[in-house]
Amino acid sequence: MLLIHFSYLLLLGEATTSSASATPTLAPFSYGQEPVRGVNLGGWFVLEPWITPSIFESLNDSNIVDEYTLGQNIAPDVALPILQNHWATWITEDDFKAIAAAGLNHVRMQIGYWSVPITSTDTNYSTSTEPYIPGAWPYLLQGLTWAKQNGLHVILDLHGAPGSQNGYDNSGQRTSNPAWGSNSENVPRTLDIIKFIAEKLGGMIDILELLNEPVGFETSIGDVIGNYWKQGYQVVRQSAGTQLKVMIMDAFLGVDSWEDFLTYPSAQGVLMDTHEYQIFNYDQLELSQPEHITYSCQVMTNLSSFANSNIYTIIGEWTTAPTDCAQWLNGRGVGARWDGTWQSGQPTFGSCDGMTGNMSTFSDDYKTFLRQYYEAQVAIGEAIQGWVYWTWKAENADDWSYQRGLAGGWIPQNPSDRMYPDIC
Numbered sequence: 020m021l022l023i024h025f026s027y028l029l030l031l032g033e034a035t036t037s038s039a040s041a042t043p044t045l046a047p048f049s050y051g052q053e054p055v056r057g058v059n060l061g062g063w064f065v066l067e068p069w070i071t072p073s074i075f076e077s078l079n080d081s082n083i084v085d086e087y088t089l090g091q092n093i094a095p096d097v098a099l100p101i102l103q104n105h106w107a108t109w110i111t112e113d114d115f116k117a118i119a120a121a122g123l124n125h126v127r128m129q130i131g132y133w134s135v136p137i138t139s140t141d142t143n144y145s146t147s148t149e150p151y152i153p154g155a156w157p158y159l160l161q162g163l164t165w166a167k168q169n170g171l172h173v174i175l176d177l178h179g180a181p182g183s184q185n186g187y188d189n190s191g192q193r194t195s196n197p198a199w200g201s202n203s204e205n206v207p208r209t210l211d212i213i214k215f216i217a218e219k220l221g222g223m224i225d226i227l228e229l230l231n232e233p234v235g236f237e238t239s240i241g242d243v244i245g246n247y248w249k250q251g252y253q254v255v256r257q258s259a260g261t262q263l264k265v266m267i268m269d270a271f272l273g274v275d276s277w278e279d280f281l282t283y284p285s286a287q288g289v290l291m292d293t294h295e296y297q298i299f300n301y302d303q304l305e306l307s308q309p310e311h312i313t314y315s316c317q318v319m320t321n322l323s324s325f326a327n328s329n330i331y332t333i334i335g336e337w338t339t340a341p342t343d344c345a346q347w348l349n350g351r352g353v354g355a356r357w358d359g360t361w362q363s364g365q366p367t368f369g370s371c372d373g374m375t376g377n378m379s380t381f382s383d384d385y386k387t388f389l390r391q392y393y394e395a396q397v398a399i400g401e402a403i404q405g406w407v408y409w410t411w412k413a414e415n416a417d418d419w420s421y422q423r424g425l426a427g428g429w430i431p432q433n434p435s436d437r438m439y440p441d442i443c
């Protein structure tokens with residue numbers, strides 16, 4: 020009797036599990052009514068040396084500074100198993116469960132163009148991804164299923180475009196000459212890649228972000244980005260209907276450069292992404308801890324004003340880290356502005372000891388500030404349509420890790436909890 024009962028439950032369990040994994044469903048998210056609260060799954064499908072230095076160190080070649088040079092310098096039959104092991108282990112189903120348990124409702128996932136399996140039936144432009152090593156797509160699909168099964172909505176973000184849209188290692192290629200906008204084939208090719216993603220994944224994601232961090236301040240990219248947003252919007256609407264949201268970025272020009280752009284009724288379902296870092300230039304690094312809080316509260320006022328009169332706006336990346344000290348944050352082999360190891364003849368602000376790495380080196384005062392800085396920046400996001408923290412995990416930079424912040428107590432288990440409710 021017991022045995023029969025047990026196997027009946029087992030069957031029921033299997034049936035439930037298999038139907039859930041075939042077609043997990045999740046009610047659409049009420050953007051504008053509920054705040055987006057999320058984390059980025061940084062360094063998963065687009066490697067960044069500072070997020071996973073161990074992979075780069077294991078390759079025994081300091082010329083490998085990004086995924087592009089990895090593909091150039093390591094034979095594919097050696098590189099592919101290394102990457103596959105990373106894709107299968109860096110983020111697992113347990114991470115999705117932990118993210119949901121931390122009260123978050125979104126993940127923002129990165130993909131490089133070289134991982135999108137587009138063929139010559141999908142585009143009249145090149146399908147070559149050399150020297151990149153493709154193969155991440157099935158792992159992305161698995162991640163999308165885990166997200167849904169755990170009640171998490173997805174922003175899928177094209178993080179690396181052909182030619183590189185910013186020259187940062189996080190676009191796949193670190194280069195002083197990002198060529199996305201200067202080669203006439205790159206933009207239409209990227210639109211074909213967006214079409215493919217919208218067709219294949221439109222029903223599995225909530226927001227498709229057309230491109231991460233194009234450097235609008237470079238002429239060749241500034242000249243094409245507005246048209247790319249408009250054409251990308253049309254491509255998504257034609258391929259995936261009206262349910263899928265489309266995300267654009269301020270392209271480092273400030274949201275105020277995008278007044279009346281893709282607003283209703285000329286477009287619908289478009290959101291603005293802006294990234295809020297206070298650590299990549301000297302003017303901001305010199306701010307004292309209380310000044311960082313005041314600055315955050317000013318950002319809140321400015322972004323609210325834009326969001327109220329234009330389109331829903333989300334801070335798609337931000338961090339509690341108040342310095343650029345994390346090892347290789349500015350690129351493999353590159354130092355930090357904070358302690359003067361980046362460039363000589365510049366101001367320095369202090370030692371990097373106790374600012375990054377293992378939180379066992381963090382003072383109580385520092386952790387108190389990290390909590391205040393977390394709450395001030397969450398306040399910005401919640402004054403608009405939401406926020407997505409960068410990033411869930413980093414091997415050796417606890418100041419950047421949401422997961423380690425939860426463990427260390429400077430990030431609350433429930434993101435609505437406030438120790439400093441009047442911080443702004």
Ligand SMILES: *[C@@H]1O[C@H](CO)[C@@H](O)[C@H](O)[C@H]1NC(C)=O
Binds near residue numbers: 077078079097
């Ligand atoms: C790097 O060097 C170590 C130690 O010699 C070796 O075990 C490992 O296979 C090398 N890695 C690669 C990718 O060649």
Ligand SMILES: *[C@@H]1O[C@H](CO)[C@@H](O)[C@H](O)[C@H]1NC(C)=O
Binds near residue numbers: 140141
């Ligand atoms: C390729 O070009 C031809 C001729 O202009 C056009 O009919 C076709 O739709 C294009 N295919 C794709 C996938 O863009």
Ligand SMILES: *[C@@H]1O[C@H](CO)[C@@H](O)[C@H](O)[C@H]1NC(C)=O
Binds near residue numbers: 317318321
């Ligand atoms: C907010 O907007 C004002 C007016 O445009 C500008 O002067 C100020 O620098 C902005 N502050 C921040 C923190 O973005």
Ligand SMILES: *[C@@H]1O[C@H](CO)[C@@H](O)[C@H](O)[C@H]1NC(C)=O
Binds near residue numbers: 377378379
């Ligand atoms: C951080 O430091 C503690 C205490 O020294 C140590 O037990 C732990 O293994 C370290 N964690 C990592 C990820 O290195």
